[in-house]
Amino acid sequence: MSDAFLEKARSFEGRDVGPAEPGADAVNQAMIRHWCEAIGDTNPVYTDPEAARRSVHGGIVAPPVMLQAWVMRGVRPRPAAGGNARDELMAILDAAGFTSVVATDCEQEYHRYLRLGDHLSMTSTIESISDEKKTALGAGHFVTTRSDYHDQQGELVASMRFRILKFKPGERKTGDQPKRPRPAVTQDNAFFFEGARHGQLLIQRCKSCGELRHPPRPMCARCRSLEWDTVEATGRGTLYSFVVNHHPQVPAFDYPLVVGLVQLEEGTRLVSNVIGVDPADVRVGMPLELEMVAFDDELTLPQFHPAPG
């Protein structure tokens, strides 16, 4: 990664993140209860007023380790513009390819426990941005932030040092690339896949009346004959219909994936992929040409790219 990038990122060291970030809600019993239920924490000082009154706290307190929850942004999206220094730094790291994030270290000090009605706000400083490190997750930079939490009176109630790793998701090794799903080969369609392995796109033909048909099946729909043979297609056709698949993604395929219904010049249609073209440029009716693609040692399938000219 270029020195200019790291210099730009490092310019954030020592910078305050921005104005104090206030919690959306005051410390309240509902959020404490949800937390304790999810964590399975049965400590009565968090949820049982009577037991809490008898405790050293003299009343309900929030679990100290719940600290960050009081100022979390929640599901609200970040504003598109005008973010704070942390947002700016994250955007710089994102732009350099370090798009994933994982928290690695957290140190919290509690100066006092929080009570119902306390309203926290957080101020943060970006402490450091590490050199690029190789990690099990991928190459990345550790970003360390220090935060102070104040209550509604401005009293410092807790402090935290938090470290995250911003990293590039590891490149998938080619050996790990999953294979395309295998077709379900039957005695009716085996010729099609066998032909593809030999570089031929075969069409089933009725031996009695000469009708072509696809997908393969045992009986002619026109004359009901069970006798058939095959003819080799020229590989020329046009795009009859298509969809561009973005989601859900199956690892063996590249996305966006153009799934097309190809009208062969012989008259039959088959489902295939349209390749070698920007999905945005695919149009119904465009002339196509066969390209046999060997996906691995066992699987070769007909694909189509735009016809030249």
Place this chain on the structure above:
Amino acid sequence: MTATTTLAYDDVNVGDVLPELSVPLTRTLIVATAIASRDYQDVHHDPGLAQERGSKDIFMNILSTNGFVGRFITDWAGPDAVLERVKIRLGAPNYPGDTMVMTGTVVEKHDGLVEVAVKGANSLGDHVTGTVRLALPRDTT
């Protein structure tokens, strides 16, 4: 289950071992704890996006790990124990279907304060290692 009575400072000794806590990491647990901590990062609830970001599945967020460390300590120490500092480092992610087993040992005590070394391990290795400093009452009578 949190002890109903709190340990007294004088009853705790360096080398004491905390009762083990086994946490079955269901998918529901990972999502519920993330949401209870108001953490809506997709890697904690959306398997597809978690995979795109280089993870094999969704994984527990660090706020919840803190939550389990806190629970593990007061389950042992009791309701009058007061946590002063929690310092943790994350390692192997907590993925759904795994189990995290939490263990701890008292490593230091002075002036009413006790320091406990904690560890939460799953089938991949140590998910969390760290230390917790807590204050215990001198006399619980």
